[in-house]
Each structure stands twice: as structure tokens, then as C-alpha cells.
Amino acid sequence: MTVTVVTGNPKPASRTLTAGVMLAEQLTGSAPDHQIDLVEFGAGLLGWGDDNVAAAVKTVQESSLVVFSSPTYKASYTGLLKLFLDQFAGGTGLAGVVTVPLMLGAGPAHAMAPELTLKPVLSELGGTCALPGLYLLDATYADGPELAAYASRWKPVAQALMALEA
């Protein structure tokens, strides 16, 4: 079963990407098959029909589980991540995909953002959005207990749904 991490950080190879990879590993027990760092697509994301972007959309749609990770900009997901999500068809674009909404931020004030901003978009695309939004501080995401506690709690749910929707 294919597992993918999609990261919408204007800085390449960011902590946001690393956190997404860590979360995918802990939810599935192995490294993700694909890491899609959206910044690499550049202007290809601004329209429709770019080959690289289309291939990434296909990779996501064929995945069993996808972690969508974003830094928190203005108490929401980044424009960069939304550009990519805008490429999917409403209602069906993420059908059969178990989605994991992950956001990193500098402080605790925006902790509700993954649940209230990112997760509803994934749900609108028809994803199987069984896992709650996870918010991590960018200074402590790698060392704090939050990521592992979340993965431990939700791994059985993720795996049951990956098997079901396969």
C-alpha cells in the first residue's frame, strides 16, 4: 500500500517535510514511498496541465494514506499547499485516500488550525478523514511526545482504513 507525504512549505526540505515523513513512518511502520515537496513545482502549480503536477496528483490519488503537512501561515494552511489541493476534483479527488492533516507553527495559539482549516478541505475532496488534525510546534516537533502519542493512538485506525479502501 502506497504512502505519500505532501508538503506545502515555500522553503524546500523544510522541518514541515521532515515532520510529515516522521508521522508517516510512525503511522505505517515504514518510510513513505513518495515525498512531494510542492515548492519544487514552481509556476507549474499556477495553472492546470503541468505534467509534473499532474503526475503528483495521480500519485496522491493512488496512495492509501497521505500526510498533508504545512506550516501555519496566517492561522491557516499555506497558499502553496492550497494551490496543489485546488488541482483535485471536488467531492471525489481524494476518494479512498486516508488523509492526515499536519501543521507546524511557532507557538500554541494556532493549535486549532489543522482541524478547522486544513481538514475540512481534505474532507471536501472526498478523503477518508478519520484522523484529527495534528498541530506541532516547529521547535519541538522532533523531540516532544506529541507526534508519537498521536501516531500510537491513530495507527490502528489508519491501518484498518488503508486495508479497507485498498
Add this chain to the structure above:
Amino acid sequence: MTVTVVTGNPKPASRTLTAGVMLAEQLTGSAPDHQIDLVEFGAGLLGWGDDNVAAAVKTVQESSLVVFSSPTYKASYTGLLKLFLDQFAGGTGLAGVVTVPLMLGAGPAHAMAPELTLKPVLSELGGTCALPGLYLLDATYADGPELAAYASRWKPVAQALMALEA
């Protein structure tokens, strides 16, 4: 596996309750074990410690799947339903419960309300919130195709998770 419908309509035996029962039946294949019509608790909901309310909370926590149904008041769930949800412990009150957020409304303008207002509260309580918010028009909920289409799409997910969390 126990299935429960909780309805937060100030009018007893409402269409909101009927729609919740229909949805529970179509998601599980049989009539719900419990119907909790919150208006019957009256002032018992206004504090903590009422025996009937405590028993209802326990029934919900011991259920595998719970449909929470509410009319749409002011583009959100009712105060009556929130009074009941306020009785649960944050983070853990609905742990292990597969939740189904259902709202009825008079027109289409509030269709985003179940996903953006009710579902986040259920998620905050630690529920397994895998199913998207469902919004139905109160004039057509019983005859339109929406309820059956939703149940058909999400029944396998609900059943897999009911089995897992049991």
C-alpha cells in the same frame, strides 16, 4: 455493538430525531439500540450530576457508533445539543466512539455547518470522526437521495471502525 442516536432539538420527537434514526439504520443495518431525545432531560442538562443525564452520557460512551443530530440554529448546532456535549471530558469523552455529525436545515445556505461546527466538537472530545458532516434539508431528508447515498458510501468505513474500536 451498541448504536445510539442523540438529538438536540427543543421540539420532542422531531424530524431531526427521525433523520438520525434513519441514518443509523442505513449505516448499520438495524434499528439503533438507543434514542436519546435531549429535550426530555429539561433542566437536568443545565448543571452537572443529574442521574438521567449521567446515564445518557454513559450510554453514549459505551456505544460503538453514535449519530448526533441537530437542527441548524444560527448556522451552527443547537445550544441544547452543546449542553449535552459539554458533559463529556475533553480529549477522551468520546474515545472509541465512531461519530456521525448530522444537521437538518431549512435551506442550502448552511450546508457547511456540520463539517465546520459540529464535527470539530466531536473531534475535540476524542471521537473517531471518520465520517464527514451530513447536511439535509428538513423538507426532503426522508425522500431525497442524499441520506442513502451518504450511508452507502460510508457504511464500510463505519463498520470497519466499529469492529476495530470494540
Add this chain to the structure above:
Amino acid sequence: MTVTVVTGNPKPASRTLTAGVMLAEQLTGSAPDHQIDLVEFGAGLLGWGDDNVAAAVKTVQESSLVVFSSPTYKASYTGLLKLFLDQFAGGTGLAGVVTVPLMLGAGPAHAMAPELTLKPVLSELGGTCALPGLYLLDATYADGPELAAYASRWKPVAQALMALEA
């Protein structure tokens, strides 16, 4: 111009009420004319037609500025506050009223709640919702700089709109 504080805390004479009064004072320069502590209405809030509740609704509608204060329950406003807001007519119930959404919480994780849960309800009721949601920690609301900073920033806006809508 009449100024009112409405508080939806199940505990009477709460810090939530005190914080609302402080905010009203700092936004207007004088003590509020009315303090409505919703818990006092008891079961009168559960239906329609209670005389005391109807009088409170009228007081709010005739006010120039109303602070709505709530503790944060389950990452949202309380059921008690929503019961009262459910008494108002959608679209017009708060027409001409400058609204101030205030929530207190135990920690910073729910700081987005006033803006994303309470303020949209006040807007749905037709209020003049020019001031952002304010979230204060219940341990430090009285001594920290946040309340005064907010009042200082938004007092001119509140006063201009109170004069306009009078």
C-alpha cells in the same frame, strides 16, 4: 448609549463575567449598564416564551454594544451561551448591535475559538461584528496586558460604530 455584558458560564458570578465587565469598561470608559449572567435564567432558557429571557433579549437588542463572554468548552462557546443566542432571529436579531466576542480558557491551545466559533454566530444574527475575537487565559486575564491592549486598539472602532448605529 446602552452597554451590556452577557455571560454564558454555568457557574454564577464567574471570572468570565468579570472579564466581560472589564472589557466593556475599557472599550467604553464606563461600567456596563447591564450584566446578564445567563445561569440565573435556569430552565427558562430551554424553551421560548419565558418572560425574563424575553426581557434579556430585548435588553441586548436595545444595546449599542454587547460583550458576549464564555468559557471555552470543547474548543467552542458553551451550550448555555448558545441557548440564549438561539432565542434571537437569524439575520436580524442583533442588527445594529456592536458585538464583542470574548472567551476565556485554561490554556493557549484554543485561542482561535472566539474568532472561528463565537464570532460567526454573532455575525449570522446580523450583528456589527467589527471587533476580532478575544481569547484570554483564565489565570491571567485580569493582570496580563492582553485585555488592555485589545481595548486600546479597538475602542475607537467600537465608539465610531456605537455612534453610527445609534
Add this chain to the structure above:
Amino acid sequence: MTVTVVTGNPKPASRTLTAGVMLAEQLTGSAPDHQIDLVEFGAGLLGWGDDNVAAAVKTVQESSLVVFSSPTYKASYTGLLKLFLDQFAGGTGLAGVVTVPLMLGAGPAHAMAPELTLKPVLSELGGTCALPGLYLLDATYADGPELAAYASRWKPVAQALMALEA
């Protein structure tokens, strides 16, 4: 007093832009001073430091009133619009600017999107967000009564705040 329309539609010269211009005119009594059609910036929006984008940010910050108009993609604002909003400083980037959130959509189901998705971002940027989110159907925005009714209701509020913050 400077009035600006910012439009985040991947199609240039869209109905979204036209609706924004109409709304600005009806709220202020004259044509907007600036129309910023974000699609024209292309890849300049993907990073920081583009001269044209920086000039547009400055134009917005020096405006008294700005209409932000977006088509509704995935029940939210477009990634294109968010790319531009990500250029502003959190908390202060829109300080002193009266903001108007406008979204167009194909059907009524996403009517809550301007209030629940776009307006909170503008508020996070420190804007004076006194006007509610306006949602218009893209087939009828020009001929239906909604735009004029909204402008008529909120013109006095917009003008009072434009004068105040000038």
C-alpha cells in the same frame, strides 16, 4: 481615500474581479482606484521579494478599503489568493484597512465559506473586518438583489470606518 479590489482567480479578468469592482463601487460611490488581478503576477507570488508583488502589498496596505474576491475552490478561498495574503505580516499586515470578504460559487452549498474561511484570515492580518462575508452565485451575482442589499446595509459602516482609520 484609496479603494482597492484584489482578486484571486486563476482566470484573468474574471467574473470574480467584476463582482469585486461592483461591490467596491456600491460601497463607496465610485470606481475603485486599483484593481489587482493576482494571476498577472505569475511566479512572483511563489516567493518573497518580487517587486510587482511588493508594490501590490504596499497598495493594499495604503488603501482605506479593500475588497478581497475569490472563487470558491474546495469550499474555501483559492490558493492563488492565499499566496498573496501570505505576503503580509501576521497581526499587522492589514492594520487600518477596512476589509470586505467576497466569494463567488456555482451553487449555494458553500455560502458559509467567506465568513468561515476568508474573513478569519483577514482578521488574523489585523484588518478592520467589520463587514460580514458575502457569497454570491456566479450565475446571478450581477443581476440578483444580494450585492446591492449588502452594499446598502454596510455602506454606512464601511464609510465610518474608512474615515476613522484614515
